[in-house]
Amino acid sequence: MERKELLFGTAYYPEYMPWDRIDEDFDMMEKAGMNVVRIAESTWSTLEKEDGVFDFSYIDKVLKKAEETGMKVIIGTPTYAVPSWLVKKDPDIMVTTKEGKAAYGHRQIFDILNPTYLHYGERVIRRLLEHTAFHPSVIGFQIDNETKHYGNDGEEMQRLFREHLQEKYKDTDTFNRTFYLSYWSNSIHSWDDLPDMRGCVNGGLVGEYEAFKRTVAARFLAWQADLVREYKREDQFITHNLDFEWKKFGADIAQDGYSYGVQPDLNHQEASRCLDIAGTDIYHPTQDDLTGAEIAFGGDSIRSLQDKNYLVLECQAQAFKYWTPYPGQLRLHAYSHLASGAAGEMYWNWHSIHNGYETYWRGLLSHDLQSNPTYREACVIGREWKEHAEELAGFTKKNRIALLVDNRSLTALKWFPIDRDLSYNDVVRWMYDSLYEMNLECDVVDVHALKEDRYDMIVTPALYCAGEDLIRRLDAFVKRGGVLVSSFRSFVSDEQASVYPDAQPHGLTDCFGMTYNQFTEPGRAMIKGEKIQYFMELMKPESAGREAGYEHPYWGEYAGITRNAYGNGAAWYVGCFTEKELLKEVYQKAAKDAKIPLPAYTWPVTIRSGRTKEGADLHYVLHYSQEERDITCPWDLAEDVLTGKSYRRDDRIHLKDWDVLILREK
């Protein structure tokens, strides 16, 4: 990718079209200012109609047209949906989960360890690469699609897991002790006695198993990346569309859910190692529910994997009926992605499909394949991006706050829930969104990739599983002057989800200056006059200050929020789930501790800042509201990249509904 342009495009499926209309499509794309299409993923049955009989004509047609029109192309490997002939050949290709063998029909339900699947997958990838890698329009490759382990509990998965356990724990005694398996007679004394994991009810061991399955999925991606690397040119990249835990909101079949939090079935950090550039798929509520939080969370997560620009390989155009964008919103989405550090965005997808599972996951074009208001707004984006690519491409960020996320804690809190209605990702989003709404920008960092020296403040939402090493480093971080803000259920167990058998928060009682050994459902308890929900730890401050106490006839003696000056730094602990406003008060003081200035505005006026590749300070001002409003310019002198209009400090800046300004400081 050249850093002097922004990628703007779409997933394109000419093979799903009712007739050949490639010329018309490319004309319309050109009018929309698009410069890239992603093709070929999910079309194995078109590519290889019969065992060994390949048909590249539908790909060739796009490549030819692309070359003629200067369109860039990303080629997707087609392995996430297999042709039925392959399953007829070897039904074992289908994944075996707790529910048994999957039935053919859906995508992403294969056993990614199955040799037949891997054999045929390798062949089709090699043939596709041979056929396309040389092509000048092809700028990169997406390997597979939103890859996960698909709940794989097959024999091979379990065999490999047993090997993994043997290698890691050596003897069964250590293994039993690590997971406390004598409970309910689950201890084993020969590795052969390891039972089928499908019946396992030891949350810690299931957590280990889930972590292993994530590793298997990451290895599968690495295997594909290695294959592609044999063929690709130096100037071509390998990417993958990492996605997020999908939150259902109770709608229908395929038309339900959005990108919510940490992905349970793939570790992004692990998976991204084989990628040249991280990619992502981000879907989110819109209309009255558009907040920008999902775009920001997803972007902060994916950018932090490699600390550089990333690709939004899929984002919504019209999608579900709930998300038909209001005028201005499609443009606001687009700039929100850039504001998080995206190198561009591609719609899923170009056209609305006329039959099949995702008929109402609507594309930029409606089923009539003609222009429509959403398409016309895309044309505005395309025009602006073309005009301002030079200034906007290569935007970089350097955040002073890290929010730590951890797949193992996510799994652990499924087995040891805080509350039925409060998942790990709910806590993550509670802590992330509160920062986001204050315009306190952060990196979202995998707990195993933390470089704590880069940050002034570290936030840990429900970091249940925390290894001794991490705990030591966090303690040292605060001592050296860092600010730590932790929520309830942090530092409870080791990485195997075995609760530390000593004072909580384990290893950090000095750092936090408090401890607790009881907790409770809040019931009637309040804090600072506000209802507490889901959980509260009964904290006894020692050196810490009691920032807020519980209001309750019996729990009044305990603290709910504490702050401890420790070494050169400060450690905050929020022992209960509060209204966001209370958490923001904590952040406000913690930011002061960390000497991080508070931005002038708060959501719905969102400010996302960074630096242009020329080194100028650039501020995206994103207005997530239907209500027009005026703000005053908080910078000495800043020019709106889009309009060229300049503002001096305290000048009135008018924000229309769903407005975007990009202010470059002078």
Add this chain to the structure above:
Amino acid sequence: MERKELLFGTAYYPEYMPWDRIDEDFDMMEKAGMNVVRIAESTWSTLEKEDGVFDFSYIDKVLKKAEETGMKVIIGTPTYAVPSWLVKKDPDIMVTTKEGKAAYGHRQIFDILNPTYLHYGERVIRRLLEHTAFHPSVIGFQIDNETKHYGNDGEEMQRLFREHLQEKYKDTDTFNRTFYLSYWSNSIHSWDDLPDMRGCVNGGLVGEYEAFKRTVAARFLAWQADLVREYKREDQFITHNLDFEWKKFGADIAQDGYSYGVQPDLNHQEASRCLDIAGTDIYHPTQDDLTGAEIAFGGDSIRSLQDKNYLVLECQAQAFKYWTPYPGQLRLHAYSHLASGAAGEMYWNWHSIHNGYETYWRGLLSHDLQSNPTYREACVIGREWKEHAEELAGFTKKNRIALLVDNRSLTALKWFPIDRDLSYNDVVRWMYDSLYEMNLECDVVDVHALKEDRYDMIVTPALYCAGEDLIRRLDAFVKRGGVLVSSFRSFVSDEQASVYPDAQPHGLTDCFGMTYNQFTEPGRAMIKGEKIQYFMELMKPESAGREAGYEHPYWGEYAGITRNAYGNGAAWYVGCFTEKELLKEVYQKAAKDAKIPLPAYTWPVTIRSGRTKEGADLHYVLHYSQEERDITCPWDLAEDVLTGKSYRRDDRIHLKDWDVLILREK
């Protein structure tokens, strides 16, 4: 059936009785004025205790008694519940569904394609017919019971479906194109590669499969009818109790649900071809929730199949605890059936069963088998029907409005839902019930049996799947002067549920004088000051008038209801789910367009009209309310058939709670 009497009777199961009390039962039936019993269905294990050993004694006893007392008998074939010895002989008889092989115990869970089942079924039917067909008391036969395909996904079903596809689509390319199967690599290039339909996620192909399964069920009925026809006399009829989609209301096990809408698992039109007289089972809420809508909808549906009188083979006596009838309600039910064109009604069932699945689906007699208030009300009905049979039998209707229903649209909208909480049948009932409450009577017509020339107004609720031919005919219907009233989600796709890739509503943009290519969840949107629910299409009127527009900050430019004068007729389109009152305003104007006069009263004063066999205009006045009220006579001179009382125009007519009058115009 002789057209000079009304059938009044009950399903009768002497074999379920704790002791032989046939004399007492027939005495009580006679006191209730009953003239027909339905027997023998569901008693295969009594009829054929062991393979080939038949026992007709329990049937003989009823026939003998019937002959003595002049009771008519309908014989049911017993195939919907098989004896366990047959399943021991061949366990494959049980149906295979998505959930696997069914377990013996319940009824209606057999593989209606299984050769063993068909072999033994044929034998028992032949033996039963040989034994009963000659009997003078036997007036007809009910084949099987509420027959459906029972979710059959067995091998034979799938093999036949593949044959059906091959025959219909010839080559796999056409097949792939028709259903857009290249999506997610589902295209096939050899018929052998057609995967097990149980995993299929292509809504269109599943729709085709469901349609095929409905055909298999209809063929099964035709097979039984052919068998019966070999034995029956000229004067005996073949019928079947067609039932409706069952709507659960969240109660318990067997005591939950009522007849709601179009049957998903059998096409009534297709099934009724083999019947001499259509029959039906109708169950409905009562007590405070008695509206008459289900009786009317069911009756209008079944009557329209053959455009003649039909049999209510099952209707409720006491049934669930929710439905213990208030005084007067059982009688109101009975006349409501007649008012729709029923030739009579039979209770399910005579007595409350003392153990088994339907112990609390109570009959006319409670478990004590003695008289009770509900039984005593049946005696009133019987007396009246005997007295007035001559005038009431042979009642015919000629409605000017047709409401079109379609099984394929029903299936399609399961896969491509309008909303989680709005099913196809919800839209059907919204449009039907609004007509019903205005006393605008209609035929409920299968979309494939429409004879449009018979009607002045056609209503299409969510007619998602509409073939080109139908669309052309509806266009011509309006041009010629007809009035079309269509809801949102009509004319979206072809019969394979593939969305038409051009302007919506497909083929009818001229007729409706508008088009749309976007739609949305309504959110805050209102129409005429009322909240919109579930769905709204963003309509751009061209020649059409904007009858109502959306009230919303961003969707205000779009129309919500349009009317287009087209040729000699008019086409109305309701683009969103509104309160019923708004829909009724549309009907009011559309009826005026169609020159259909509006009845003088609206629900809860229901008027259902037709003609006696002597040609007099007859009006059932059915009062669905606890509140007494007066109305004025809207006819010049009319006499109440039941009381002989005459009313002149504008005379006060007093309606008691749950009252019935039958006014014959003079």
Add this chain to the structure above:
Amino acid sequence: MERKELLFGTAYYPEYMPWDRIDEDFDMMEKAGMNVVRIAESTWSTLEKEDGVFDFSYIDKVLKKAEETGMKVIIGTPTYAVPSWLVKKDPDIMVTTKEGKAAYGHRQIFDILNPTYLHYGERVIRRLLEHTAFHPSVIGFQIDNETKHYGNDGEEMQRLFREHLQEKYKDTDTFNRTFYLSYWSNSIHSWDDLPDMRGCVNGGLVGEYEAFKRTVAARFLAWQADLVREYKREDQFITHNLDFEWKKFGADIAQDGYSYGVQPDLNHQEASRCLDIAGTDIYHPTQDDLTGAEIAFGGDSIRSLQDKNYLVLECQAQAFKYWTPYPGQLRLHAYSHLASGAAGEMYWNWHSIHNGYETYWRGLLSHDLQSNPTYREACVIGREWKEHAEELAGFTKKNRIALLVDNRSLTALKWFPIDRDLSYNDVVRWMYDSLYEMNLECDVVDVHALKEDRYDMIVTPALYCAGEDLIRRLDAFVKRGGVLVSSFRSFVSDEQASVYPDAQPHGLTDCFGMTYNQFTEPGRAMIKGEKIQYFMELMKPESAGREAGYEHPYWGEYAGITRNAYGNGAAWYVGCFTEKELLKEVYQKAAKDAKIPLPAYTWPVTIRSGRTKEGADLHYVLHYSQEERDITCPWDLAEDVLTGKSYRRDDRIHLKDWDVLILREK
């Protein structure tokens, strides 16, 4: 057990500890005044690490320590959780239920009829007994753990059930008639044709099957008891922890539910025959929801099995987050158990487990294994119990009221529900709790163990299945002067759930002086101005007085509550589900009929009375409230056992929040 002390202790799992801390644990137990631990159950995989290789070291260590410190030990047999090597050896050990073969991992999912399981179970029990029975510290044995049939639908279970049916009903005709199996062709004419019970939908036959499965579970316990009896000393007892239907309250995974009502999967009466002393596990809401009702219901049930003191083998310490006890509550729990006749109580468990399914079923110690407020409150209990054991041990009760419970009615009302939201146990608890709140103490008696001569008043909640013999005895009981209080849905069917085909309530229409043959959902109906819920029978009083009638436009002629003077006694019938206050009015009058005096106070001031082993009247005053209050002494002279303080009649007694007094009358 010596009757001069109270057992106070805990389940103890040193093998679940992160390190060997037996010395520290025993020190802490001693400080808490504990005198008993229960060990070894659930640790088969620790005891027998490989087939035939036994390791008693972890048991020996406890026994040695116990001997040194004077701690008593109860040994649990380990059969409720098997080692994985045993399942590898014979996978058939896992139970087969409707859902198929269970997967290894969880506890209590074995086929208790499987010969391999029984063979290895016998061996490990024998070896454990050989090794421990002689030990002086061992006072008794708990066989297995919360034993049930585990939904066993395996082949052997079904084979035995068929034998049971053959033996009980002799010929298939009787069998068919008993259960009305001709319905839906379910009758059989050869025992070989009895189908797999997993598909059975005859509620009566399923009820028979469930009863049989409960018998199988009871036989399993008897088998274990016989084994233990071969080894145990005269002075050692056999017990078992009987538990109750578990009511989920919608929380998380393992942290959800409490002891609610009659156990569906084991008949306590049948099971307790093999026990020297009945034991039980009781868990209940606490904090603001602590009422004492579950402790009282559970205690009244278990005490009534053998009419003597019983062991609380498990009760909660901290348990779920919802139950972290307020100060004073743990002590109130403890005395509440004694007040029901418990011989002592043992916490589940000593420490909170660090990994596994029940990590957050917290013990007395939190995960830090140090002192905490709950532990410190246990120390208070231990101190008081030691001090007052002599006076409190051997407390006996003689109640004049019996509340009848019946497993068969429970099953029947699952198949023939009163209402989706009103289970059999809901009715039981409605009737029990109303008595409890009035301080009218009762025995909770299995319907098959009733000795009616012991009581003055008998209460039957929804006693749906009632045999002719019971009905005759109840009739005679009233005639002789007893008072019967029955709810709706009593005396409806025989024990096979076949509804009696004559006037309801069967056989007791004279006794109750009324009958009914219709019932209904209440809808708008009220009684004494209060809403009726779920169900109402339309009662026609004959000799009975109409204590309350329905308020409803159509049901007003029927009675809702009746009282009939009959012989020397009185029979009350409550025909609908009322607010508890109305039921209490009935009890008040019925108690007067039975000449049972009404206690001076009502809940939250709970008074539970009985006699000390010296014959003094002892009254536990248990204050289930956060609000302090004063009551006046209702006895002439009484001394508080705990404080020594004396009160004369009408003296003011001050009750602190969650307070306990034990007043011995002088």
